[in-house]
Amino acid sequence: MDMLVYIVNDPNIRWIILGCMLLGLSSGVIGSFMVLQQKSLIGDALAHAALPGICIAFMLLGVKSTAGFLIGALIAGMLATVGIRWITEHSRIKQDAAMGIVLSFFFGIGVLLLTRIQHSGNGGQSGLDKFLFGQAASMMRQDLYLLTGISIVLIAVCILLFKQFKLVSFDRGFAKGLGWPVVWLEQIILLLTVFVVVAGIQAVGVVLMSALLITPAVAARYWTDRLHIMIILAGIFGAVSGAAGTVSSSMVSQLPTGPVTVLAATLIFAISALFAPRRGWLARLWQHRRNRLEWNNKGGVSHEQ
Amino acid sequence: MSSDFWIMLTAALMSASCGLLGCFLILRKMALIGDAISHAVLPGIAIAFLLSGGRDSMAMMIGATALGLIAVFLIQWLQSSGIQSDASIGIIFTALFAVGVILVSLNARNIDLDLDCVLFGEIAYVQWDTWMMNGIDMGPRSVWMLGFALLVILTLLGLFYKQFKITAFDPAMAAACGIPVMLFHYLLMGMVSMTSVASFESVGAILVVGMLVIPAATAYLLTDRLGRMLIYSVIVGVVSSIVGYYTAYILNASIGGSIVTIAGIFFIITFLLSPRHGILFRKLQQKRIASSMTSN
Numbered sequence: 101m102d103m104l105v106y107i108v109n110d111p112n113i114r115w116i117i118l119g120c121m122l123l124g125l126s127s128g129v130i131g132s133f134m135v136l137q138q139k140s141l142i143g144d145a146l147a148h149a150a151l152p153g154i155c156i157a158f159m160l161l162g163v164k165s166t167a168g169f170l171i172g173a174l175i176a177g178m179l180a181t182v183g184i185r186w187i188t189e190h191s192r193i194k195q196d197a198a199m200g201i202v203l204s205f206f207f208g209i210g211v212l213l214l215t216r217i218q219h220s221g222n223g224g225q226s227g228l229d230k231f232l233f234g235q236a237a238s239m240m241r242q243d244l245y246l247l248t249g250i251s252i253v254l255i256a257v258c259i260l261l262f263k264q265f266k267l268v269s270f271d272r273g274f275a276k277g278l279g280w281p282v283v284w285l286e287q288i289i290l291l292l293t294v295f296v297v298v299a300g301i302q303a304v305g306v307v308l309m310s311a312l313l314i315t316p317a318v319a320a321r322y323w324t325d326r327l328h329i330m331i332i333l334a335g336i337f338g339a340v341s342g343a344a345g346t347v348s349s350s351m352v353s354q355l356p357t358g359p360v361t362v363l364a365a366t367l368i369f370a371i372s373a374l375f376a377p378r379r380g381w382l383a384r385l386w387q388h389r390r391n392r393l394e395w396n397n398k399g400g401v402s403h404e405q
Numbered sequence: 406m407s408s409d410f411w412i413m414l415t416a417a418l419m420s421a422s423c424g425l426l427g428c429f430l431i432l433r434k435m436a437l438i439g440d441a442i443s444h445a446v447l448p449g450i451a452i453a454f455l456l457s458g459g460r461d462s463m464a465m466m467i468g469a470t471a472l473g474l475i476a477v478f479l480i481q482w483l484q485s486s487g488i489q490s491d492a493s494i495g496i497i498f499t500a501l502f503a504v505g506v507i508l509v510s511l512n513a514r515n516i517d518l519d520l521d522c523v524l525f526g527e528i529a530y531v532q533w534d535t536w537m538m539n540g541i542d543m544g545p546r547s548v549w550m551l552g553f554a555l556l557v558i559l560t561l562l563g564l565f566y567k568q569f570k571i572t573a574f575d576p577a578m579a580a581a582c583g584i585p586v587m588l589f590h591y592l593l594m595g596m597v598s599m600t601s602v603a604s605f606e607s608v609g610a611i612l613v614v615g616m617l618v619i620p621a622a623t624a625y626l627l628t629d630r631l632g633r634m635l636i637y638s639v640i641v642g643v644v645s646s647i648v649g650y651y652t653a654y655i656l657n658a659s660i661g662g663s664i665v666t667i668a669g670i671f672f673i674i675t676f677l678l679s680p681r682h683g684i685l686f687r688k689l690q691q692k693r694i695a696s697s698m699t700s701n
Binding site: 141187200209314315352356359373 | 430682
């Protein structure tokens with residue numbers, strides 16, 4: 101407990117916790133749209149694809165620079181989404197296989213480059229492998245500013261285009277029928293996702309970033325049928341998981357931030373799936389029982405006729 | 406025997422097993438389940454390692470196969486409770502993988518089980534990790550594990566080829582024929598888990614999925630017959646592992662990474678140039694049809 105007080109009092113860690121909460125918030129918000137569009141695993145492909153982008157940026161620049169990594173990962177992420185679309189449009193390979201191909205191919209290149217950099221003996225590379233599972237403690241003040249900026253932009257765009265995003269996510273065909281630029285709107289959502297993924301890699305790592313997009317959003321879906329409430333809830337769930345991950349990984353050495361954050365999110369999901377009103381497992385069990393009781397009280401089907 | 410030989414044999418055995426199973430995953434549109442399984446076996450490996458107190462191959466194989474099947478079961482359970490299939494895959498595999506990473510990193514003092522090794526494999530060291538039986542050196546352990554996995558796959562596929570084939574193309578018809586579809590589903594998933602475990606030491610948990618999906622997808626673009634697809638897939642996998650090994654040697658980089666990269670390059674070439682399903686050929690055909698239309 102003393103440890104916890106110490107951590108919360110440490111201004112440095114407080115900043116990092118704030119950063120991870122912002123990250124969880126923005127990924128929860130944009131993840132809700134991705135989940136509703138049934139594109140949950142695109143985030144996974146984007147995150148894996150970011151690794152070669154980061155490595156190439158490092159090879160070109162020779163130093164670790166967050167802005168450089170961001171641009172590298174952004175380009176790689178865009179290439180990956182184009183690749184997935186290209187493969188599904190121009191061959192008989194389905195979306196899931198296309199995603200598997202692009203994801204593992206990019207990641208393979210990433211691992212190849214990463215090990216090449218590590219063997220090259222460049223002293224500046226140390227800590228580059230932290231991008232795999234994230235080390236929130238390595239976040240600097242600039243990274244935090246970046247995260248804050250991204251979160252503000254993201255939330256602002258989501259509020260401004262809320263109506264548009266909503267219709268595109270729920271009924272793409274209808275939005276198209278209204279003459280809306282559906283493809284553009286989808287691209288904006290995708291671009292925002294890439295931003296979040298790239299920003300989140302430092303804290304959560306490429307392997308588990310997708311969980312921050314998917315799990316809080318699905319958990320939030322259990323509690324409500326209204327989109328804006330779902331988005332707010334997903335943001336809160338994400339923020340709580342981010343904080344939990346940071347705190348526990350700064351308390352225990354050797355513990356990467358990403359996995360703990362993911363487990364916290366999974367715990368929230370499990371609680372939601374079990375106990376949420378109406379949709380949760382318990383509520384449905386209860387409803388089922390009550391239905392049966394009512395049915396029996398009425399005397400069943402044979403007496404009603 | 407030279408280390409080159411053992412490394413390439415390990416990689417070839419791994420890619421042959423993955424290539425065979427990958428075909429069925431692609432045909433059943435379950436490529437991402439393969440991805441999920443290969444991530445989800447990590448806690449199984451870690452738990453087996455902690456319980457057995459060492460690298461007991463059999464314990465790892467059983468632990469990880471069990472975890473893989475649990476993952477498949479959980480994914481299906483979430484799906485049946487109304488969550489989209491890709492979202493449930495995403496939730497389950499990240500959660501299990503996170504458990505695995507935590508278990509491994511908390512035991513980081515164990516040199517035998519470090520995170521990099523589990524993730525990217527240490528294929529370069531296979532020949533030093535030998536299997537001793539009654540004090541006799543039987544050769545690298547990974548080769549035995551992968552050989553065992555390949556043997557199981559070949560036996561099961563050989564015995565039930567027709568059943569697997571019908572289930573892959575038309576599960577409804579398979580069910581109508583009285584084939585226990587669910588049994589074959591779990592058999593396939595069990596084999597994928599087993600292969601993921603056996604290969605995690607050579608290419609690592611993350612890149613297994615590349616070897617499951619990429620060679621099979623390449624073969625899928627080359628032929629319409631399942632038998633040939635299986636053969637092509639194995640060939641692509643084995644050739645990429647040999648070329649990948651030399652590439653890694655030249656670049657002084659991870660062998661697992663370069664094997665998957667080479668496989669990916671083979672896929673791109675096939676995607677562009679395949680005689681029937683390649684982009685170039687399709688464009689040519691379109692042109693020919695267009696010109697014959699105009700000349701009429």
